[in-house]
Amino acid sequence: MKVLVSLNFPPLGIEMLKQEGLDVTVWKNDIPMTREELIQATKEHDILLSSSIYTLDADFLEKNKHLKLISQFAVGYNNIDIEKATELGIPVTNTPNAMTDATADIAFALMLAVSRKMFHMHKTIISGDWGHFRPQANLGMELKGKTVGIFGMGRIGSEFARRCLGAYNMKVIYHNRRPNTEMEKELNASYVSFEELLKESDVLSVHAGLSNETKGLFNADVFSKMKSSAIFINTARGGLHHEKSLIEALQNKVIWGAGLDVTNPEPMNKDNPLLNMENVAITPHIGSATVESRNEMSRLVALNIIQFSRGEPLTNLVSPGV
Ligand SMILES: NC(=O)c1ccc[n+]([C@@H]2O[C@H](COP(=O)([O-])OP(=O)(O)OC[C@H]3O[C@@H](n4cnc5c(N)ncnc54)[C@H](O)[C@@H]3O)[C@@H](O)[C@H]2O)c1
Numbered sequence: 001m002k003v004l005v006s007l008n009f010p011p012l013g014i015e016m017l018k019q020e021g022l023d024v025t026v027w028k029n030d031i032p033m034t035r036e037e038l039i040q041a042t043k044e045h046d047i048l049l050s051s052s053i054y055t056l057d058a059d060f061l062e063k064n065k066h067l068k069l070i071s072q073f074a075v076g077y078n079n080i081d082i083e084k085a086t087e088l089g090i091p092v093t094n095t096p097n098a099m100t101d102a103t104a105d106i107a108f109a110l111m112l113a114v115s116r117k118m119f120h121m122h123k124t125i126i127s128g129d130w131g132h133f134r135p136q137a138n139l140g141m142e143l144k145g146k147t148v149g150i151f152g153m154g155r156i157g158s159e160f161a162r163r164c165l166g167a168y169n170m171k172v173i174y175h176n177r178r179p180n181t182e183m184e185k186e187l188n189a190s191y192v193s194f195e196e197l198l199k200e201s202d203v204l205s206v207h208a209g210l211s212n213e214t215k216g217l218f219n220a221d222v223f224s225k226m227k228s229s230a231i232f233i234n235t236a237r238g239g240l241h242h243e244k245s246l247i248e249a250l251q252n253k254v255i256w257g258a259g260l261d262v263t264n265p266e267p268m269n270k271d272n273p274l275l276n277m278e279n280v281a282i283t284p285h286i287g288s289a290t291v292e293s294r295n296e297m298s299r300l301v302a303l304n305i306i307q308f309s310r311g312e313p314l315t316n317l318v319s320p321g322v
């Protein structure tokens, strides 16, 4: 079987595929393929090792309906039209757990950075303005004992909540599709309604995947129900928050600050007002960017392909209808 590795992925998984005797083509460029390049290259392969930066919509899948498997190098797969893939009989797999710690760390780092205006202070120093000790300037807020609200208490949400409890003894509340009794026991976390999550959270961190249900969920109405002292953190997908509403909520002090590892679009326009706000910290979708995480993603993405080529059950199948 011929496998197209569509980005310059870490070698571990690519070696696994070669050792398995699969015919592997690697896109060795750090700049992704254009859509047309991806469509054309995929035509000559049976399996696509894909990434969340590529849009595998109905049109792409129709043009490549011969595909036997899409093995996605990510836990999120909102870039793939799963319904269409299922209709065409193309199984899709992902790489859960590989980046749970790394992404929870980024959410935690953003929370801390926002609470102490760290990115802004860094920019101020670089601009040559060290300033002097001013008793009433640059004041942040402390996190100890505050309430953290988790939207999406899955793998990453739980790991982030563990950090909040362990480091700052924060009270954990959460809203999820269904109660997570394990986390309730371990973290003394309380399941609350979405409205209560908005009302009670000092820090609200988003960890649910992007879907029709969650797209644009964090809009002006939602921000207006949060505390004016609240920090909003999103490390899930930029599409979960409505960007204009977030900008206005921050400008009008409807909420206090925001930390984002994901934006909509990515990359952001460099004139985006969020980039010049004091109480905002932004990183360019680096949740999974650690050596450990990327190696494990590489191993898993290859394992999914190897399981498929051997005719074994797919541990990480996300299109169960196939
Ligand atoms: N920034 C990054 O680099 C990065 C890295 C990894 C994952 N992510 C994102 O994080 C997301 C979560 O990853 P995970 O491994 O924790 O997934 P997960 O499936 O373990 O957790 C997601 C949780 O959200 C809940 N959820 C989904 N839709 C909901 C809704 N409408 N209302 C309430 N709860 C809802 C689910 O029940 C689940 O508990 C991924 O889908 C991906 O988009 C981002």
Ligand SMILES: O=C(O)[C@H](O)CO
Residues within 6 Å of the ligand: 052, 053, 073, 074, 075, 076, 077, 099, 287, 288
């Ligand atoms: O979903 C994921 O795993 C990350 O966002 C990387 O795409």
